[in-house]
Amino acid sequence: MIVLVILLAVIVVAGLWFIAAYNSLIALRQRVKNAWSQIDVQLKRRHDLIPNLVETAKGYIAHERGTLESVIKARQQAVNAQGLADKAQAENFLSSTLRSLFAVVENYPNLKANQNMLTLHEELTTTENKISFARQYYNDETMRYNTSLQTFPTNYVANMFNFSKEDFFQLEDASEKQPPQVKF
Amino acid sequence: MPFSFTEIEQQKTRKIVFLFIFLVFFYFLSALFVVVSFKIGYYFDAASHLRIFSSHFSIWPSPPAVFITLILALIVAVIHWYYSTRNLIDKMLSYLNAQPLDKEDIYHQRFKNVVDEVSVAIGGRKIECCLMNSNALNAFALADFEGRAVIGVTEGLLVKLNRRQLEAVVGHEAGHIASGDCSATTVTSSLFELYAQALKVLKQFTRGRNRTGLPVLFLILALSITKSLTFMINMFISREKEYRADAISSRLTRDPLSLAEALYLISNNWRGGGAAGDELSSIFIISPSWNNFDEGEGFFANLFSTHPPIAKRINTMLDMGHSNITALGKTKGDIAQREEMVTSQVQKMVSQQLPWVAGQCPKCHQNLVEVLYEGVPTWRCQFCGGHLINQNRFPRIMSREIVTLRPEIAKLAKAMREGAKEADYSGPRISRPSQFSCPLCNKKMAREFYSAIYPLKMELDQCRACSAIWFDKDELELAQYFSQVNP
Numbered sequence: 001m002i003v004l005v006i007l008l009a010v011i012v013v014a015g016l017w018f019i020a021a022y023n024s025l026i027a028l029r030q031r032v033k034n035a036w037s038q039i040d041v042q043l044k045r046r047h048d049l050i051p052n053l054v055e056t057a058k059g060y061i062a063h064e065r066g067t068l069e070s071v072i073k074a075r076q077q078a079v080n081a082q083g084l085a086d087k088a089q090a091e092n093f094l095s096s097t098l099r100s101l102f103a104v105v106e107n108y109p110n111l112k113a114n115q116n117m118l119t120l121h122e123e124l125t126t127t128e129n130k131i132s133f134a135r136q137y138y139n140d141e142t143m144r145y146n147t148s149l150q151t152f153p154t155n156y157v158a159n160m161f162n163f164s165k166e167d168f169f170q171l172e173d174a175s176e177k178q179p180p181q182v183k184f
Numbered sequence: 185m186p187f188s189f190t191e192i193e194q195q196k197t198r199k200i201v202f203l204f205i206f207l208v209f210f211y212f213l214s215a216l217f218v219v220v221s222f223k224i225g226y227y228f229d230a231a232s233h234l235r236i237f238s239s240h241f242s243i244w245p246s247p248p249a250v251f252i253t254l255i256l257a258l259i260v261a262v263i264h265w266y267y268s269t270r271n272l273i274d275k276m277l278s279y280l281n282a283q284p285l286d287k288e289d290i291y292h293q294r295f296k297n298v299v300d301e302v303s304v305a306i307g308g309r310k311i312e313c314c315l316m317n318s319n320a321l322n323a324f325a326l327a328d329f330e331g332r333a334v335i336g337v338t339e340g341l342l343v344k345l346n347r348r349q350l351e352a353v354v355g356h357e358a359g360h361i362a363s364g365d366c367s368a369t370t371v372t373s374s375l376f377e378l379y380a381q382a383l384k385v386l387k388q389f390t391r392g393r394n395r396t397g398l399p400v401l402f403l404i405l406a407l408s409i410t411k412s413l414t415f416m417i418n419m420f421i422s423r424e425k426e427y428r429a430d431a432i433s434s435r436l437t438r439d440p441l442s443l444a445e446a447l448y449l450i451s452n453n454w455r456g457g458g459a460a461g462d463e464l465s466s467i468f469i470i471s472p473s474w475n476n477f478d479e480g481e482g483f484f485a486n487l488f489s490t491h492p493p494i495a496k497r498i499n500t501m502l503d504m505g506h507s508n509i510t511a512l513g514k515t516k517g518d519i520a521q522r523e524e525m526v527t528s529q530v531q532k533m534v535s536q537q538l539p540w541v542a543g544q545c546p547k548c549h550q551n552l553v554e555v556l557y558e559g560v561p562t563w564r565c566q567f568c569g570g571h572l573i574n575q576n577r578f579p580r581i582m583s584r585e586i587v588t589l590r591p592e593i594a595k596l597a598k599a600m601r602e603g604a605k606e607a608d609y610s611g612p613r614i615s616r617p618s619q620f621s622c623p624l625c626n627k628k629m630a631r632e633f634y635s636a637i638y639p640l641k642m643e644l645d646q647c648r649a650c651s652a653i654w655f656d657k658d659e660l661e662l663a664q665y666f667s668q669v670n671p
Contacts, residue, residue, distance in 0.1 A: 034308075038307075122294065122297065126298075126300070126301060133301055133302075133305035133436075134305075136436075136438075137305055
């Protein structure tokens with residue numbers, strides 16, 4: 001009799017644990033999706049700021065048309081990109097064109113001091129920071145989710161319901177991995 | 185983030201329940217104390233002092249009395265709780281005299297951007313910002329039960345810390361908010377703020393009126409005891425939470441060295457929290473009031489101090505960043521010189537464009553141009569160098585030191601002080617009509633003292649209707665000089 005009661009209690013506890021584990025996996029997966037869309041929000045903001053930047057810069061650096069055009073093209077590519085891998089590649093390319101544009105702006109102190117340019121520079125800096133923070137948050141959430149998927153005993157629940165691993169956001173632009181060369 | 189929000193909710197509920205029970209308990213004990221002392225007083229009179237030793241006397245009140253006391257204590261506790269937690273954040277912000285952001289001020293914009301970045305890093309939670317008008321360096325965080333969160337800093341902090349250090353400080357405050365201990369701190373501070381306020385009011389009430397009757401003294405005594413209880417409450421608010429917030433900050437920003445630099449700068453400077461007082465010190469990053477127990481550890485230090493030893497916090501951050509304390513010696517307030525260069529270049533650019541703006545210089549009748557002086561928008565006359573500044577923006581300029589004051593200003597200031605000594609300015613504020621008309625409304629301005637307080641006892645042309653002050657060529661720099669160099 002006692003054995004029956006104990007067995008029943010064990011089954012009930014195991015059932016409750018099972019439900020809790022499943023719910024936590026669902027919640028974690030949703031957090032990962034939310035984190036991913038946060039990155040999208042910041043990327044879109046960057047897309048919106050760039051036309052203004054190009055307009056402001058056009059008047060001053062007419063000779064550097066190449067740089068300006070590459071920024072415009074990169075932005076167009078990034079807006080049109082579909083699919084995860086394409087998007088990541090386009091965004092990384094856009095980042096590198098923006099970097100070369102700001103390197104060029106350094107040589108034009110008049111443009112650098114322009115009121116509009118200052119505001120835009122601050123806005124872009126903070127957007128770049130937000131993009132990297134959003135990526136950081138996404139990676140943190142992905143780490144928690146993946147860890148939860150693979151630790152015992154939650155991995156049984158995960159396998160049963162086919163929860164799959166999420167990928168980390170990684171640097172694909174090979175040039176970003178090189179340390180910057182400083183030449184005098 | 186290592187915190188799951190369901191865990192925080194559970195923790196919050198437990199802490200809140202615990203706090204409420206403590207409140208009821210506290211009132212119950214106080215009521216019991218009052219009842220017992222009255223009982224003793226009643227029975228203890230000169231003629232029959234032996235009565236208290238009789239067998240019928242019991243120091244404890246009877247069970248029905250205890251029960252009634254408990255019910256009364258519960259009622260009083262509920263009223264106190266309701267009063268303190270209604271509009272919790274707005275109430276606390278008004279105690280701290282917090283100001284909202286000014287959209288046109290570039291330092292405020294930068295602060296808002298930094299807070300937005302940190303809120304993205306903790307998952308997109310909305311955090312509001314506000315400011316305290318003070319030269320001091322400090323930062324605080326408030327949160328209430330519905331999820332509203334506010335981070336505030338002092339004006340001095342905005343200026344003296346660079347962007348990375350500011351981000352580290354904001355990350356620390358966001359750490360408090362994300363880990364959930366901010367709401368408990370806010371509620372506790374608010375609960376005991378009631379008594380601190382009452383004590384202040386009573387002190388003002390009895391001062392100079394010679395009302396030193398016994399009941400008033402008794403009340404003051406009771407309130408002083410209550411106020412010292414705030415130290416006891418610090419047991420609920422563990423000092424350890426600051427270490428945790430430091431760790432969260434370095435996790436968010438991946439930059440422990442900036443936090444170490446920021447803590448170093450704040451602790452070496454004036455770190456006041458405004459007129460808020462000791463009761464609210466637990467919401468700040470570094471305790472605004474210094475007490476002997478701050479740098480100690482152990483039982484009494486834990487009881488009487490709200491923050492852990494600063495040296496230990498800085499060393500922890502430096503260890504994380506594989507650096508040591510000698511590196512900090514080279515950190516001065518890293519006020520970006522680039523900003524000074526940019527500001528002066530902006531002024532040059534603007535003078536070449538001369539766009540139409542509201543108003544003309546009262547002296548030269550030429551158009552006033554909007555320029556940024558010390559990061560604040562002001563209207564400047566390009567010919568005579570005078571400035572028209574909004575009254576609300578002027579105090580901020582005085583706490584900013586980027587613009588290097590010219591050496592002639594020091595001589596002018598000295599001459600002004602010598603002249604003032606000979607005249608007698610101890611009377612009420614003398615106001616006389618100025619020779620200038622206000623550029624905005626065209627009425628005559630008034631020439632009167634900006635402030636009766638010594639450092640800024642200088643005459644300025646002010647228009648009360650437009651809240652604007654007109655500064656002649658050197659007056660603005662003189663005002664800065666007086667408030668910074670010659671306090």
